[in-house]
Amino acid sequence: MEDFSVIGKSMPLMDGVEKVTGEGIYGVDAQLPGMIHGRILRSPYAHAKILKIDTSEAEKFPGVYAVVSAKDMPDRRVGVSLKDEYIFAKEKVRYVGEAVAAVAAVDIETADEALQAIEVEYQELKPVFDAQEAMRDGAPIVHEDLGRYEQSSYQIRFMRPVAGSNVASHIKVRTGDIAKGFQEAAVTLENSFRCHRIHHCYMEPHAVLVDYKKDKTTIWTNGQRTFDIAVLIAGLFNVPVSKVRVINTKVGGGFGGKITARLEPVAMALSKKSRKPVKIVLTRQEEFSTFGGQHSAVVKIKSGATKDGRLTAVEMETVWDAGAYTDGGISVASLAGGAGAPGPYRVANLKIDSYLVYTTKPNPTALRGMGMQQIAWAVESQMDILAEKLGIDPVEFRLKNAFEEGDRSATGEILDSVSVKECIAKVAEALEWGKGPNLPNRGKAICTWHKFSAPGTTSSAVVKVNGDGSVILLTGATEIGQGSNTVLAQIVAEELGISVDDISVTSGDTDATPFDHGTFSSRVTHHTGNAVRSAALDAKRQILEIAAQMLQPMEVTPQALELKDDRVFVKRNPEIGFPFAEVALSSRVLYGTPILAKGSFRGRGSHLLDPETGQSDKPAASEWVYMAQGAEVEVDRETGEIKIVKLVGAYDAGKAINPLSVKGQLLGGMMMGVGLSLFEEMVYEDGRMVNPTFMDYLIPTAQEAPPMEAIIVEKPHPAGPYGAKGIGETSIVLIAPAIGNAFHAATGVRINDLPLLPHKVLKALEEAQTKTG
């Protein structure tokens, strides 16, 4: 065991004081002199041709500085992976709420009034609201040009659109011989499960302030992928990236919902036209009805196992509702619906099809878990159903099939740092699995799963040492409340033997900080952490070289020196040395080599899997993180309420650099999972969300918080900094199947359609009674 002084120690967030005092400047707080306000005109139709847009009246409106629509924008589509979307709808609208035009005015009220003066003539087209219907022959086509869309450079052509259909991508995984696999099975079961759409509900709405200037544009945003925004804006407005500076404000939560930049181009167009700084803040209603949420999915699964509980074959077909535009949906369809779909289990024969399908609804986007909760709901429910049929304890059944070190994943990757069994063991112990009296209407369940981090992403970092020995860390990763700045500072402190208090972190500024792919896919601790560690080691090397020069003529080599407790000293004679600050100052004033260090890191893997089989010689993910989740519930047969007695999860962080924030993230994810499982749902009628307020879309409050326990497992990852893995998204994934299976254990009843609302529970209980009665 390595002896760390800072790594692995719980620390409050570095910017915690700003947060508890209200001093932090968030996106909604940003302002500039002369700033005006932007508002967006949105489509009232789910699917319609745009015949005419007349903005002339709005332009004359007193207090209005700019009106923009598609004609003011370059004829260029954008998209995270498939370029299928215009900033303002052109020719066609594809969902209720799609941006058609925007106004910038002296205040929000004036902008809203001016929006009313914009005349848009539509011709309604037949909509399609259900992804399975959209796959049928004769369904209205959402994108006529699908076959001609470009793919973005970063996600290098791994979309597999089916031209002439609504299938934006069809992902396939094939291993072994599926027919033979089912022949070997003693028991074969086929079921269908549905997971609905929930919203991120970050508490801070999207907020952006754009200050266009001919020489250089500055954008303040609460987006999660700072560098992407600069690239997007530069590409759209035909300027070099160096002429666009994007700076992160504090971010009031993201959970994936602030990855895709939709407001920045709108505010940019308005600012460019008005020549004034333009701010746009979405209302909560706009957040709900036009921005994000997760992909709903229908998962059909057929699985077979031998009598002694060995899985022989799994066949899956998942249909994801992509809404009108693919956005980040491809990673959901490919990594959750494809590479990771069978779960952390050895299955020799697989046939997996995952379809990302356009409908005329607002498109979902990346959401914590990235499709894994939808898939795990199906697979982990199925595992319990199979275990019951086989007469095997469901935990034993999972252990029998669980991945071990060196096993091959569904895409052929040889797995390392596998901890399924450790995680299950921890949860089984904490939940007292197999023990205790069986109380009426009570049930327990344990599930397991794995979560990927996106393959092949890059981070870099810069460490600067000031003359007083304090240190500035520059990172392009965005702090969105998860605590990344603190974790990254801990890494610097560890390597340089200084205190975290002496470090300051600047993050998410495309001019000031080095490149980073950004905050998504639980990637920052693992990827940016590695880059920061390597920058810190570079700084250390430079410091030791300076110190060795300072010690001349003693002829000490840098290798003979150590850096610890704010000192640089000779390892074999610790008395001889200097305070860290003295070396730092000397580097500047005596040697002319101020300490400026850098590091970078690229995660494992590639998105490019074989289109027919999903097989690859490269990992499908940069890391796989393992977990187990237990639930104990009590069912109220009168009200249909599922009461959570206890949630216990074990999550493999590899090495928890800051256990306090790791636990914080895990508990937050579990609670989000509770909302997903029991009551949250974005409800649509004719393509329009009918519950777009916190009055109608309920998220858990403090009163709904059940007893929850987050256990940190630490199986080091060979590529992680100190072994660290990313856990930010893990704990939402298994809550639904853990609750669903525990509900079944309590009642003998199963509901395949989330969320488990009281009226569904009552109906299912009643039906079961009728059947048996």
Add this chain to the structure above:
Amino acid sequence: MPDAECEIRVNGKLCKVNIDPSTLLLDFLREKLGLTGPKRGCETGYCGCCTVLLDGKAIHSCSILALRAKEHEVLTIEGMESDGKLHPIQQAFLELNAAQCGYCSPGMIMSARALLDSNPAPTRSEVSRALAGNLCRCTGYLPIIDAVLHASQRTR
């Protein structure tokens, strides 16, 4: 309607201000006084990010007119520190990681303050009831409830 002249005590300081009668208290605090600690998270008075104390009672400042505070006392998150020191609730939020993204924290802390001022030794369920009008998506609430209980022990 013409602006109304009025006196409001905000964070202990008496302000003489002209208020447009249609201005909401939240907008008045944020835009007129530059107190941006209270946040807007919705338009329906449900998220609680805008919570401030009006004469010691926690209210959603987005849902009342600024004029309602005329000749009353408003306390916002900016008025929580004394002698440059964090209030014990703020200190506990910091230490127990009860603020992650921090957007709900100014409102959450004010609701906790109203509770502890009126009930210095609340039970766990009294705490969660008092905070039920403040939404948080990051923490899962347990660290927040723990922080309030911790602060109550420290202040007793």
